[in-house]
Amino acid sequence: SQTIHQWPATLVQPVGSPLSLECTVEGTSNPNLYWYRQAAGRGLQLLFYSVGIGQISSEVPQNLSASRPQDRQFILSSKKLLLSDSGFYLCAWSPPGASNGAFFGQGTRLTVV
Amino acid sequence: AQSVTQLGSHVSVSEGALVLLRCNYSSSVPPYLFWYVQYPNQGLQLLLKYTSAATLVKGINGFEAEFKKSETSFHLTKPSAHMSDAAEYFCAVSEGTYKYIFGTGTRLKVLA
Numbered sequence: 001s002q003t004i005h006q007w008p009a010t011l012v013q014p015v016g017s018p019l020s021l022e023c024t025v026e027g028t029s030n031p032n033l034y035w036y037r038q039a040a041g042r043g044l045q046l047l048f049y050s051v052g053i054g055q056i057s058s059e060v061p062q063n064l065s066a067s068r069p070q071d072r073q074f075i076l077s078s079k080k081l082l083l084s085d086s087g088f089y090l091c092a093w094s095p096p097g098a099s100n101g102a103f104f105g106q107g108t109r110l111t112v113v
Numbered sequence: 114a115q116s117v118t119q120l121g122s123h124v125s126v127s128e129g130a131l132v133l134l135r136c137n138y139s140s141s142v143p144p145y146l147f148w149y150v151q152y153p154n155q156g157l158q159l160l161l162k163y164t165s166a167a168t169l170v171k172g173i174n175g176f177e178a179e180f181k182k183s184e185t186s187f188h189l190t191k192p193s194a195h196m197s198d199a200a201e202y203f204c205a206v207s208e209g210t211y212k213y214i215f216g217t218g219t220r221l222k223v224l225a
Contacts, residue, residue, distance in 0.1 A: 006156075032211055034213070036215075042217060043215045043216055044157075044203065044215040046213070046214070046215075049211055049212060051211055057211075088154075090156055092156075092157075092213075094213070096210075097210055098207035098208075098209065098210045098211065099164045099207070100162075101145075101147045101149075101159045101162050101205070101213070102205075102213045103159065104149075104156035104157045104158070105156050107154070107155065109154065
């Protein structure tokens with residue numbers, strides 16, 4: 001069966017510091033991978049998605065970037081965090097196609113202070 | 114672009130009462146539709162999905178949803194609410210072959 005791992009669960013970082021959140025998927029090949037950010041009352045905002053190694057699509061221009069160095073690894077990064085980057089970040093994967101839905105990790109609560 | 118609208122950011126029901134969470138989608142072509150549940154500080158769990166095989170879709174935990182093309186709706190129901198159903202629920206729609214667009218969520222409160 002497929003599993004998705006996302007870490008860390010919580011993170012407190014000072015303004016201006018770098019960020020690296022990692023997500024890995026097991027038990028499947030060539031998954032679509034996603035990073036979402038969740039803010040209270042605003043649902044889930046799609047930040048990045050990837051359909052293959054090195055293929056990243058950005059949905060929202062911002063202070064963040066994503067990379068997919070391996071088939072089942074997806075990394076969310078920032079060079080300098082802003083206060084507005086605080087939020088709940090969720091990694092997800094889906095099989096190829098759009099009929100199966102996305103499957104989520106447990107999320108990372110990021111607080112920028 | 115696809116979108117979904119969830120009516121009511123907060124819904125309260127008594128334990129044992131009917132749960133009805135509303136979702137309307139924007140597409141003129143029947144899309145793939147999904148309902149998810151999220152418990153505090155956790156990821157989202159897929160409850161059920163509509164993929165055009167049947168208009169009434171049954172999911173986990175006793176939930177079901179009915180796809181109504183004429184109303185562009187995909188409302189989530191459960192006949193009898195349980196305290197453990199208290200959570201946030203998200204409706205989602207697929208866009209193209211890669212993307213999933215989520216609604217703003219409905220927080221369900223179950224009263225004893």
